[in-house]
Amino acid sequence: MLYRRWQLLPIVPVLVLALFLMGCPKRPATTSAAAPAPGAPAPGAPGAGPAGVMAGPGAPGVPGTPAPGAPGAAAVTPARPPAPREFTAIATLQDIHFDFDKYDIRPGDAKTLDENAKWMKANPNHLILIEGHCDERGTNEYNLALGERRAKATMNYLVAQGVQATRVTLISYGEERPLCAEKNEACWAKNRRAHFLVKAR
Amino acid sequence: MPRRLLLLLVFPCALALGGLLATPPPARAQAVDVFLNVMAGGSKKLNIAIPEFTLVAGRDAQGLAKRIPDVAGADLKYSALFSVVSGSPPLPATNGETLKQMLTEFAASGAHAALHGLLTLKGDRAEAEVRLYDLTNPEQRLIATKRFELRAADGRRLAHKIADEVVYQFTGEPGIADTKIALVCGGGQSKELYTMDYDGAGRQQLTGNDSINLSPAWSPDARSLAFTSYMRGYPYLYRLFAFERRPIQLLAGFLGINTSPAWSPDGRHVALTLSKDGTPELYVLDVATGAVRRLTRHPAIDTEPTWSPTGRAIAFVSDRAGTAQIFVMDAEGANVRQLTTVGFNTQPRWSPKGDAIAYTSRQGGHDIWAIGPDGSNARRLTAGPGSNESASWAANGRHVVFQSNRLGGWQLLTMLADGSEQQPLTRGGGECTSPAWSPRLP
Known part of the structure; x- marks a missing residue:
């Protein structure tokens, strides 16, 4: 194709000229938009919005300004959960594990969850963070959703056992926080987990 | 639109040019999600000679006269639409017998086209005027002349823009080197x-x-x-x-x-x-x-x-x-x-x-x-x-x-x-x- 066009090349200047005459939209031949090096990391999240408040997205063109009365603000959850780093793991609460690409609770893991639920009900002034994790197979974005489903399935089971839903926060790490780095089934099985952390209210 | 239609009749490449004129296409008017793919199916590569650029003015501390054609040549090779002959010494700045003779030599060695760049360095700015020649006929017709100007520190980007322009001249759609x-x-x-x-x-x-x-x-x-x-x-x-x-x-x-x-x-x-x-x-x-x-x-x-x-x-x-x-x-x-x-x-x-x-x-x-x-x-x-x-x-x-x-x-x-x-x-x-x-x- 290309070669045939080339043989007709003498016509190209005519066409180019025609384009000029027609005043067609042309790409600028020059630009002064030298890309500044964002050398320093862009200002971090703190400062992009009032601390502790999840503002709606900034108004367009006005960096960092919360959109006034934007519907985004309505999306703000009334009670923000504490940051994940405020929670700590305790030995009593055991991880549960999942089959590959699955998020249903296996019978053996249900027993572990029953024990965990007992502790949670006996310690009502502790908030609970459930982390959902995946193994490295699968792709990042899908695994974020899969980890979320695992955390959610775990929460649903605990709530059915009488744990107050309002005490529970979920976080999916997808495949980003593996416990075990080897590439074999034993290791992958350890990574497909729901992990529990607590924080006194 | 009648003019665009005329273009369509004149030359197959105008299909692509016509497409360009109409960009961005009115999204709602598209019946299907398939746009004309002008670049598909190119089998034979176009052989383009890119000699060193000619320094017209200024001091070339960064060696841009060589680096720009090198980078643009690599871009064109990467496009898989071109083969590139590079490394020859710069062409004379003015049109004359020497230029004609050198272009004739490129043609004799199998080049279908030649890219000649004239580089002017002034302060921290670099300006390149590029001339694209058709070597498939004895007139060595000048296809296009374009000027690009950027900070000299952005020499690679200047080269990418030149390569994208060359792709545009031959296919009707700019290249993707400046991305x-x-x-x-x-x-x-x-x-x-x-x-x-x-x-x-x-x-x-x-x-x-x-x-x-x-x-x-x-x-x-x-x-x-x-x-x-x-x-x-x-x-x-x-x-x-x-x-x-x-x-x-x-x-x-x-x-x-x-x-x-x-x-x-x-x-x-x-x-x-x-x-x-x-x-x-x-x-x-x-x-x-x-x-x-x-x-x-x-x-x-x-x-x-x-x-x-x-x-x-x-x-x-x-x-x-x-x-x-x-x-x-x-x-x-x-x-x-x-x-x-x-x-x-x-x-x-x-x-x-x-x-x-x-x-x-x-x-x-x-x-x-x-x-x-x-x-x-x-x-x-x-x-x-x-x-x-x-x-x-x-x-x-x-x-x-x-x-x-x-x-x-x-x-x-x-x-x-x-x-x-x-x-x-x-x-x-x-x-x-x-x-x-x-x-x-x-």
Whole structure:
């Protein structure tokens, strides 16, 4: 194709000229938009919005300004959960594990969850963070959703056992926080987990 | 429009030029999501001679007279449309017998065209006037003359712009050398966003928050990236301006996951995955107001949206059929159709030309596949070794960047849209994944 066009090349200047005459939209031949090096990391999240408040997205063109009365603000959850780093793991609460690409609770893991639920009900002034994790197979974005489903399935089971839903926060790490780095089934099985952390209210 | 019609009659290449005149196409007027692919099917390469540029004025401390033609030549080779003869000494600045004789020599050695650059350096500015000659006839006709000016420090970008212009002159569509690729690099506890030129040069760090930053997605104006970050603890969606000193904006900070951003072609919306209402579902976020509109309602996982270039359809991943598969629906969420059935399929990416959706298929290992938006012509683009994932299209729909661990750790590679010409793009410097090829830069 290309070669045939080339043989007709003498016509190209005519066409180019025609384009000029027609005043067609042309790409600028020059630009002064030298890309500044964002050398320093862009200002971090703190400062992009009032601390502790999840503002709606900034108004367009006005960096960092919360959109006034934007519907985004309505999306703000009334009670923000504490940051994940405020929670700590305790030995009593055991991880549960999942089959590959699955998020249903296996019978053996249900027993572990029953024990965990007992502790949670006996310690009502502790908030609970459930982390959902995946193994490295699968792709990042899908695994974020899969980890979320695992955390959610775990929460649903605990709530059915009488744990107050309002005490529970979920976080999916997808495949980003593996416990075990080897590439074999034993290791992958350890990574497909729901992990529990607590924080006194 | 009559004039455009005349062009269509005159010359096949005018099809492409006509297309260019009409860009951007009125999205609503498109009957189908398939644009004219002017570059497909080129079999024979055009041989272009690119001698060293001629220094007209100034002092060439950075050796741009040699570096610019080298980089532009590499761009043209990479396009797979050209073969390049480089390294010959500069041509005389003025048109005369010597110039004519040198062009004749290029023609005799098989060149179909020649690119002659005249370089002027003044202060920190570099100006290149480039002249493109047709060597297939004895008149050595001047096809086009163009001027480019940038900071001398941006010599590589100047070269990329020249190469894109050459591609435009011969195909009617600019090249993709003046583009960026965003990527995620790191390991252990942190992954940060970076950008680099499309050829891997000039890597720059964009985030430095020591947390997990994922899934960069370029806005259609190539100025900003939407991405997921754990910088505030939970996975929220943010926007950063890649080339401007502006604060990072929070796009979505709902309870649960805020992931998998995909910009609508008009840049006004971002499709994303939220789990705030229970399970991971697809929503469309209005970037200006922050309002979200829910698209899917299904107890299964719905995630990884990608827009058709007309903005009228969205492909996505769902496990509603048992395992993860690729689906397509109208942009309003109706009319859901399943595209794939075999294997475990994720990471759909709609080609900017509309005629294909690339995706990652796990049937044993992971490989990149492509399929028509109607579910036809599923084809494998990579066949190992290792895992090959996370495809991203160049703006012309001819090149694809992807991640592979075929050489050990994760690195980026590129290939042509038919799977040929697979070649490494990044080497070393930590593991890098999740490439996002930018639209053409403004």
